[in-house]
Amino acid sequence: MNILELRNITKKFPGSWLPAVDNLNLDVAMSENVALLGESGCGKTTILRMIAGFEVPDGGTIKINGQVVSGQGKFIEPQNRKVGIVFQDYALFPHKTVWENIIFGLFRLPESEVNKKASEIIELTGLQGLEKRYPHQLSGGQKQRVALARAMAPEPELILFDEPFSNIDSMRKQQMREDIKNIIKKTRATAIFVTHDTKDVMSIADKVSVIRQGRIVQTDNPQKIYTFPVNTYVADFFGKTNYIKAKVSPEGYKTAMGIIKTKSPLPADIKDVLLSIRPEEFTTCKEKNDCFYGSIVKERFMGEYKELTCKVENPSGENTEIIIYTIPNAQCTNGKCYFKPNEEKIHVLKKHDEY
Amino acid sequence: MVKHKGRNLFDIQFQRQLRNPWIWGAFFTALLIAFPLVIVLSNIFIPGDATWQHISRNLLPGYILNTIVLMTGVALLTFLLGVSTAWIVSMYNFPGHRFLSWALILPIAIPAYINGFTWAGILDYTSPVYVFLRNNFGIDSGQYLFFNILSLPGAVIILSLSLYPYVYLISKAYFTRQSSSLFEVASSLGRNHGDIFFRVALPMARPAIVAGISLALMEVLNDYGLVRYFGVDTFTTGIFTAWFAFSHPQSALKLSAYLMIFVLALIIMEKTQRGQMRYDTLGNTYRPLTKIKLSRRRAVLATILCLIPFLSGFAIPVVMLLYWSSLTFEYVVNYRFTELLANSFLLAASASALVTLLALFISFTVRSFPSRLVKLLARVATLGYAIPGAVVAIGILILLLWIDSNLGISSPAGIRIAITGTWFSLVFAYLVRFMAVGYNSVDSGMEKISTSLDEASRSLGVSNLKTLRKVNTPLLTGSIISAALLVFIDVLKELPLTLILRPFNFDTLAIRAFEFASDERIAEAAPAAMIIIITGMIPVFLLNRLMGRIG
Numbered sequence: 001m002n003i004l005e006l007r008n009i010t011k012k013f014p015g016s017w018l019p020a021v022d023n024l025n026l027d028v029a030m031s032e033n034v035a036l037l038g039e040s041g042c043g044k045t046t047i048l049r050m051i052a053g054f055e056v057p058d059g060g061t062i063k064i065n066g067q068v069v070s071g072q073g074k075f076i077e078p079q080n081r082k083v084g085i086v087f088q089d090y091a092l093f094p095h096k097t098v099w100e101n102i103i104f105g106l107f108r109l110p111e112s113e114v115n116k117k118a119s120e121i122i123e124l125t126g127l128q129g130l131e132k133r134y135p136h137q138l139s140g141g142q143k144q145r146v147a148l149a150r151a152m153a154p155e156p157e158l159i160l161f162d163e164p165f166s167n168i169d170s171m172r173k174q175q176m177r178e179d180i181k182n183i184i185k186k187t188r189a190t191a192i193f194v195t196h197d198t199k200d201v202m203s204i205a206d207k208v209s210v211i212r213q214g215r216i217v218q219t220d221n222p223q224k225i226y227t228f229p230v231n232t233y234v235a236d237f238f239g240k241t242n243y244i245k246a247k248v249s250p251e252g253y254k255t256a257m258g259i260i261k262t263k264s265p266l267p268a269d270i271k272d273v274l275l276s277i278r279p280e281e282f283t284t285c286k287e288k289n290d291c292f293y294g295s296i297v298k299e300r301f302m303g304e305y306k307e308l309t310c311k312v313e314n315p316s317g318e319n320t321e322i323i324i325y326t327i328p329n330a331q332c333t334n335g336k337c338y339f340k341p342n343e344e345k346i347h348v349l350k351k352h353d354e355y
Numbered sequence: 356m357v358k359h360k361g362r363n364l365f366d367i368q369f370q371r372q373l374r375n376p377w378i379w380g381a382f383f384t385a386l387l388i389a390f391p392l393v394i395v396l397s398n399i400f401i402p403g404d405a406t407w408q409h410i411s412r413n414l415l416p417g418y419i420l421n422t423i424v425l426m427t428g429v430a431l432l433t434f435l436l437g438v439s440t441a442w443i444v445s446m447y448n449f450p451g452h453r454f455l456s457w458a459l460i461l462p463i464a465i466p467a468y469i470n471g472f473t474w475a476g477i478l479d480y481t482s483p484v485y486v487f488l489r490n491n492f493g494i495d496s497g498q499y500l501f502f503n504i505l506s507l508p509g510a511v512i513i514l515s516l517s518l519y520p521y522v523y524l525i526s527k528a529y530f531t532r533q534s535s536s537l538f539e540v541a542s543s544l545g546r547n548h549g550d551i552f553f554r555v556a557l558p559m560a561r562p563a564i565v566a567g568i569s570l571a572l573m574e575v576l577n578d579y580g581l582v583r584y585f586g587v588d589t590f591t592t593g594i595f596t597a598w599f600a601f602s603h604p605q606s607a608l609k610l611s612a613y614l615m616i617f618v619l620a621l622i623i624m625e626k627t628q629r630g631q632m633r634y635d636t637l638g639n640t641y642r643p644l645t646k647i648k649l650s651r652r653r654a655v656l657a658t659i660l661c662l663i664p665f666l667s668g669f670a671i672p673v674v675m676l677l678y679w680s681s682l683t684f685e686y687v688v689n690y691r692f693t694e695l696l697a698n699s700f701l702l703a704a705s706a707s708a709l710v711t712l713l714a715l716f717i718s719f720t721v722r723s724f725p726s727r728l729v730k731l732l733a734r735v736a737t738l739g740y741a742i743p744g745a746v747v748a749i750g751i752l753i754l755l756l757w758i759d760s761n762l763g764i765s766s767p768a769g770i771r772i773a774i775t776g777t778w779f780s781l782v783f784a785y786l787v788r789f790m791a792v793g794y795n796s797v798d799s800g801m802e803k804i805s806t807s808l809d810e811a812s813r814s815l816g817v818s819n820l821k822t823l824r825k826v827n828t829p830l831l832t833g834s835i836i837s838a839a840l841l842v843f844i845d846v847l848k849e850l851p852l853t854l855i856l857r858p859f860n861f862d863t864l865a866i867r868a869f870e871f872a873s874d875e876r877i878a879e880a881a882p883a884a885m886i887i888i889i890t891g892m893i894p895v896f897l898l899n900r901l902m903g904r905i906g
Binding site: 052075078081093094095104107154156 | 368371727805808811814815816817819829830
């Protein structure tokens with residue numbers, strides 16, 4: 001069952017030509033963690049604010065737990081939506097202690113239950129011992145956990161996160177991502193993350209929607225989106241990839257550097273395609289065999305791996321440059337390298353998927 | 356693909372506004388405040404009768420001329436006093452610069468009419484100063500020491516002494532905000548200080564300076580006490596004459612409408628000169644000005660230059676008033692005086708409480724439900740500050756008289772109970788006139804609170820009212836106190852509006868001081884005047900502490 005349904009949501013801000021959100025549809029199932037990923041200004045935060053009720057859509061319907069909260073002539077105010085939010089700046093009340101912040105939304109419960117609920121959530125978020133502190137006495141990570149605890153305490157239908165890790169220094173980010181993910185998984189809460197960081201997405205989300213100019217470009221699990229992006233925009237967003245022009249032929253993809261074989265079925269309806277192969281989907285070989293051969297034109301040491309740029313020459317003069325990630329002590333020497341792609345991870349973009 | 360159709364009146368956004376009690380509240384507040392102003396303006400098109408013919412033919416030209424001369428004179432003099440002292444204090448290091456940098460604000464604590472009658476008293480034939488100079492040095496220049504201050508030039512000087520701090524404060528804030536590299540670049544290009552001032556600082560600060568002068572000129576248009584005392588006939592004195600001497604409301608209304616045209620012209624002038632002017636700011640490289648140490652001779656000159664407005668605008672009048680107070684204290688400060696004090700303070704406190712509460716409420720409405728309509732309502736609600744007190748008073752008086760005669764409540768004895776000339780009408784008028792003072796203070800505090808705090812509260816299911824009470828208000832304590840204080844002081848020293856609307860036989864400190872002075876009993880006016888001045892000094896001290904904290 002879907003906790004959240006967005007249907008044909010449109011929002012245009014006065015003074016702007018393009019809609020911030022353009023005819024957008026989104027479904028979020030119970031206990032699902034969905035990430036809305038996009039560059040700043042793509043409309044992802046506007047979507048979040050419309051779900052929370054801080055912006056009014058120009059058109060379309062939003063349903064939370066089957067109930068219309070916006071659209072069809074109805075509008076439920078934010079205080080009646082049961083949607084929790086963790087803000088980018090955490091928005092902790094500076095004049096209230098951690099404890100007071102957490103119980104702020106529990107005013108409808110009798111006192112004994114407030115204490116029980118707050119203690120539970122404090123234990124869950126690992127904030128024991130910090131109850132009497134004020135927000136200015138907390139570290140960034142602690143503040144974020146307080147913000148999460150406060151949002152979760154009233155048991156909202158879903159929790160929204162606005163750029164949750166952008167204010168945390170990179171050393172602690174991964175730990176924070178895991179902590180948050182564990183807390184969410186433990187409570188089986190439904191969560192929506194808005195972020196521009198693909199690493200957030202990879203570590204936290206079950207499902208990602210990539211957003212561009214107010215529309216969803218692709219929705220899938222992070223692994224799939226990474227390997228099989230629908231177009232070059234999504235492919236580029238998730239990191240480096242090799243684009244290779246190819247013609248479909250019975251034995252494989254015919255490219256300037258030779259035939260690339262694949263284990264997936266070849267597209268039947270189209271001749272000219274663009275292949276996308278991630279740099280780590282190449283392996284180096286000891287000798288020629290059925291590998292490609294190129295001279296190394298650039299070598300970059302990146303710590304845990306090495307980035308090689310290989311130039312594959314073609315008699316007709318149409319050279320191809322391929323980027324490969326290898327282990328630092330790969331079998332490439334003397335400025336030459338044999339390599340071949342993983343035949344299962346060759347992704348085909350049709351020509352018009354190019355941006 | 357959904358077509359983006361134009362907003363229709365019944366879309367969700369509009370319906371949401373219709374259902375919103377906050378927006379309705381802001382709407383009624385704005386309506387209430389706009390009403391008296393609309394009444395005044397609408398009168399301009401009604402043809403006048405014989406009395407108006409007389410006034411417009413024989414008196415109006417004089418009012419216009421005097422007003423223009425006053426405005427021009429005050430503009431020039433506040434510019435000279437305000438900008439020169441601001442530049443000296445923010446650029447140079449000389450003995451006493453720290454003290455003078457805030458002492459120069461102090462004259463703002465003395466209302467122009469008090470400063471006016473004090474100086475008239477000092478320069479009068481019988482004043483202790485004049486007596487001393489005459490007896491010991493044989494200085495005798497007739498009835499007045501030096502010159503007759505009760506004149507148009509005298510009014511220009513006194514008004515400027517009371518109002519230059521507006522220009523001083525705003526230009527000083529502007530000069531000190533500039534990065535020193537800006538001035539250093541100019542000197543590295545071979546410019547001397549004079550050049551830097553005239554070619555860099557002055558053109559850059561122009562919008563700020565003009566804004567300061569406009570504020571001062573609005574106070575000129577508002578002034579009644581000083582021009583009446585000095586015998587300079589302007590619109591405000593004309594309104595009083597039409598209302599009280601001719602008993603001719605229509606003429607008072609028409610004069611008010613004409614006066615509002617002056618106000619409007621001033622606002623438009625200020626807005627257009629500002630134009631599209633936006634300057635590039637120097638971003639992260641900001642380095643505060645390092646003050647230049649002056650040579651001894653120049654330092655003495657700078658000190659003297661800055662001492663002149665401080666002494667004549669504050670120190671001398673205050674010393675004089677203290678001296679007079681000591682003479683009349685026992686005689687004036689009796690049970691009648693306590694009653695005055697209670698009247699003034701209660702009135703100021705209730706007006707300031709109401710203004711602050713409504714300001715808080717409107718500021719929160721604009722913040723929580725921003726839309727063009729709501730922003731417009733907030734602007735309308737704060738319109739009154741530009742409108743002279745006498746005009747506000749006339750508008751309200753006409754409105755209330757109409758309500759009294761048409762809807763007045765009859766008491767069982769058959770006597771109609773009128774709301775005209777009650778506390779209610781006074782507080783209403785102060786609300787109209789001083790809403791902007793409270794609003795600006797509260798709103799600037801509100802802007803510093805991240806909106807995500809309110810949103811966090813609302814997303815936790817907390818109502819708007821409770822959010823305002825539990826989240827915003829505790830974080831706004833400082834702004835709320837300063838809003839209440841500023842309104843309190845403005846009400847305490849207010850004269851023209853109170854004179855027109857006060858209940859029968861009801862006096863305030865300001866009125867009593869003005870009446871004593873008008874009866875040539877200046878010494879007896881001193882204790883009331885001193886209380887007004889001392890209260891008015893509180894925000895100057897607070898401002899000084901704040902500036903100290905910023906550095």
